[in-house]
Amino acid sequence: MNTELTSAVLYLDDVSVSFDGFKALNALSFVVKHGEMRAIIGPNGAGKTTMMDVITGKTRPDVGTLLFDGSHDLTKLDEASIAQLGIGRKFQRPTVFESHTVRDNILLSLSGVRSVFTTLFSVTTKDERERIERLLERVKLSDAADRLAAELSHGQKQWLEIGMLLAQDPSLLLVDEPVAGMTDAETVQTATLLREIAKDHSVVVVEHDMSFVRDLDVMVTVLHEGSVLAEGSLDRVSADERVIDVYLGR
Amino acid sequence: MITKRLFEFTGLPGLLMLLALLVLAVYVPYANLVLEKGSAFHLDTSAVVLLGKYLCFAILALSIDLVWGYCGILSLGHGAFFALGGYAMGMHLMREIGTRGVYGDPILPDFMVFLNWEELPWFWYGFDQFWFAMVMVVLAPGSLAFVFGALAFRSRVTGVYLSIITQALTFALMLAFFRNEMGFGGNNGLTDFKDVLGFDLQAQSTRIGLYLLSILALIAAYVVCRLIVLSRLGKVLIAVRDAESRTRFIGYRVEHYKLFVWTVSAMMAGVAGALYVPQVGIINPGEFAPANSIEAVIWVAVGGRGTLVGAVIGGIGVNMGKSYFTGAIPELWLFALGGLFVFVTLFLPKGILGLLSNLKRKRAASEPDGPGTEPVKERA
Numbered sequence: 001m002n003t004e005l006t007s008a009v010l011y012l013d014d015v016s017v018s019f020d021g022f023k024a025l026n027a028l029s030f031v032v033k034h035g036e037m038r039a040i041i042g043p044n045g046a047g048k049t050t051m052m053d054v055i056t057g058k059t060r061p062d063v064g065t066l067l068f069d070g071s072h073d074l075t076k077l078d079e080a081s082i083a084q085l086g087i088g089r090k091f092q093r094p095t096v097f098e099s100h101t102v103r104d105n106i107l108l109s110l111s112g113v114r115s116v117f118t119t120l121f122s123v124t125t126k127d128e129r130e131r132i133e134r135l136l137e138r139v140k141l142s143d144a145a146d147r148l149a150a151e152l153s154h155g156q157k158q159w160l161e162i163g164m165l166l167a168q169d170p171s172l173l174l175v176d177e178p179v180a181g182m183t184d185a186e187t188v189q190t191a192t193l194l195r196e197i198a199k200d201h202s203v204v205v206v207e208h209d210m211s212f213v214r215d216l217d218v219m220v221t222v223l224h225e226g227s228v229l230a231e232g233s234l235d236r237v238s239a240d241e242r243v244i245d246v247y248l249g250r
Numbered sequence: 251m252i253t254k255r256l257f258e259f260t261g262l263p264g265l266l267m268l269l270a271l272l273v274l275a276v277y278v279p280y281a282n283l284v285l286e287k288g289s290a291f292h293l294d295t296s297a298v299v300l301l302g303k304y305l306c307f308a309i310l311a312l313s314i315d316l317v318w319g320y321c322g323i324l325s326l327g328h329g330a331f332f333a334l335g336g337y338a339m340g341m342h343l344m345r346e347i348g349t350r351g352v353y354g355d356p357i358l359p360d361f362m363v364f365l366n367w368e369e370l371p372w373f374w375y376g377f378d379q380f381w382f383a384m385v386m387v388v389l390a391p392g393s394l395a396f397v398f399g400a401l402a403f404r405s406r407v408t409g410v411y412l413s414i415i416t417q418a419l420t421f422a423l424m425l426a427f428f429r430n431e432m433g434f435g436g437n438n439g440l441t442d443f444k445d446v447l448g449f450d451l452q453a454q455s456t457r458i459g460l461y462l463l464s465i466l467a468l469i470a471a472y473v474v475c476r477l478i479v480l481s482r483l484g485k486v487l488i489a490v491r492d493a494e495s496r497t498r499f500i501g502y503r504v505e506h507y508k509l510f511v512w513t514v515s516a517m518m519a520g521v522a523g524a525l526y527v528p529q530v531g532i533i534n535p536g537e538f539a540p541a542n543s544i545e546a547v548i549w550v551a552v553g554g555r556g557t558l559v560g561a562v563i564g565g566i567g568v569n570m571g572k573s574y575f576t577g578a579i580p581e582l583w584l585f586a587l588g589g590l591f592v593f594v595t596l597f598l599p600k601g602i603l604g605l606l607s608n609l610k611r612k613r614a615a616s617e618p619d620g621p622g623t624e625p626v627k628e629r630a
Contacts, residue, residue: 056499058495078503079495079498079499080498080501080502080503080504083498083499083500083501084501088499089499091496095493095495095496096493096496097488097489097492097493097496097497098492098493099488099491099492100485100488100489100492104485107482107485108482108485108486108489108497108500109500111501113482114501114502114503115503115506116483116506116507116510119481119482119483119486120478120481120482120483120510121481122481122482124482164500168500168501
């Protein structure tokens with residue numbers, strides 16, 4: 001499939017997933033344009049994480065169309081191929097390689113070599129070293145480069161994971177609750193960082209923290225019971241009656 | 251310059267281990283061949299054989315540490331690969347007996363004559379050639395591991411479930427090899443070996459030669475493991491151990507990495523088995539017993555998983571203890587082994603080597619400007 005069916009970077013149409021009869025995603029459809037940053041909000045169980053799982057290949061949808069870059073059918077690919085295509089994912093809980101140094105965490109994430117025998121014989125190039133230093137600077141971890149990831153604070157781990165994501169150089173980033181457990185100052189810094197990233201990447205952010213979403217100042221999609229309830233600016237969706245009923249009003 | 255490079259490659263424990271092995275390689279033959287029987291430092295040939303056996307176990311322990319310590323795959327069936335390598339070697343040694351067997355058949359091993367078999371089964375073809383047997387020593391365990399691993403890792407069987415099926419694998423093989431119809435000597439296995447490549451297996455010089463080969467093989471296995479874990483592939487393996495799904499979402503095909511290291515490890519275990527058989531003079535289905543595989547895991551746990559050197563220390567040390575206990579107070583050995591495992595699990599989760607590096611870190615931390623005291627720097 002090489003013909004572009006849509007100009008969107010991410011295209012979901014009528015995607016449904018059920019677990020033992022429970023519909024985690026119910027005919028979910030939405031589109032993310034190239035270079036767009038989108039915030040996804042919704043109450044617990046609205047299907048936010050399942051949506052991420054489906055896009056990244058962890059969960060197969062029962063029905064529906066899932067296109068990346070208009071030409072790649074994500075329902076037919078596994079996690080590794082999807083990641084190699086250029087979709088990066090940040091988990092809700094910071095997930096880094098604890099027994100590696102911060103630098104090695106970034107090194108492993110650098111786009112490039114992925115197969116067994118190339119990694120066996122690969123030597124870190126000067127270009128790679130420079131990329132690593134730049135990324136470490138960007139996520140403010142240069143001073144911690146040689147520490148083990150396990151020794152980092154919670155907020156630093158979140159940033160390291162964002163750094164790993166950037167190292168992959170994906171065209172689409174999926175970010176699951178990036179500021180959970182962060183201090184207020186860290187939250188503001190993270191919003192700044194994400195806005196900066198959004199300049200040259202498409203980003204989908206799932207978040208509970210309303211002030212953070214307001215800081216991002218982007219289009220918001222509200223999920224409820226596995227489908228889209230409302231879409232628009234944060235002010236518009238928070239004025240929506242149904243949204244207030246299921247989510248904001250409580 | 252070279253020593254510096256070597257040190258970077260091995261680290262301090264690795265370097266000390268290599269030095270110790272070199273000392274053993276020189277001292278043991280000297281103490282056995284040159285020193286007089288009356289001398290306090292004389293070593294009996296039986297002690298040399300025993301040491302050679304420990305070295306084979308150390309290679310097996312290394313192979314387990316490679317998959318368990320670095321990739322988080324706990325195999326409770328590595329004895330199967332060890333035994334397969336041993337059988338490949340045993341089959342060659344059987345063919346080399348020739349007409350010197352009890353029944354004097356030039357082609358058929360004794361047990362086949364005894365079972366009234368007319369001709370050699372197809373899977374015994376080629377084993378009269380030493381090179382063929384050597385290829386099978388790595389190919390038999392390697393291909394079994396490859397097929398088993400391809401299925402298991404593709405289906406994403408992990409953790410305790412994988413451990414259980416590795417255990418089942420070795421148990422199934424044990425039952426199969428016990429059967430006479432399998433064509434591997436059944437219950438009695440393969441034994442009565444005469445010589446290898448023309449060297450008499452009972453001769454003192456051959457014993458020394460096999461011992462030295464075992465040291466060489468252990469060093470080679472260590473170097474291979476070290477090359478793997480220091481490469482970027484090795485970093486990926488640790489990444490898989492720490493956070494498998496993260497590794498996947500970065501774009502690594504985790505099952506390929508597991509399969510690679512699993513197969514290499516199985517081949518290494520096969521080599522260990524092949525060196526073990528000529529030294530002990532027998533291979534039988536008992537080597538497939540699940541308890542053997544579990545014991546080997548205990549060696550690694552005791553020495554310290556994920557350190558390689560710890561695996562060697564555990565493999566040699568625990569077996570020395572075993573030899574001593576089973577001689578001195580045989581009824582207590584199993585209690586000692588069980589107790590050791592409980593003790594290590596509770597108090598030394600990182601094994602002997604982990605304990606040593608902890609002590610070192612503590613000492614460094616107690617010095618005011620030591621590397622361990624740097625305060626955790628918080629971002630504002």
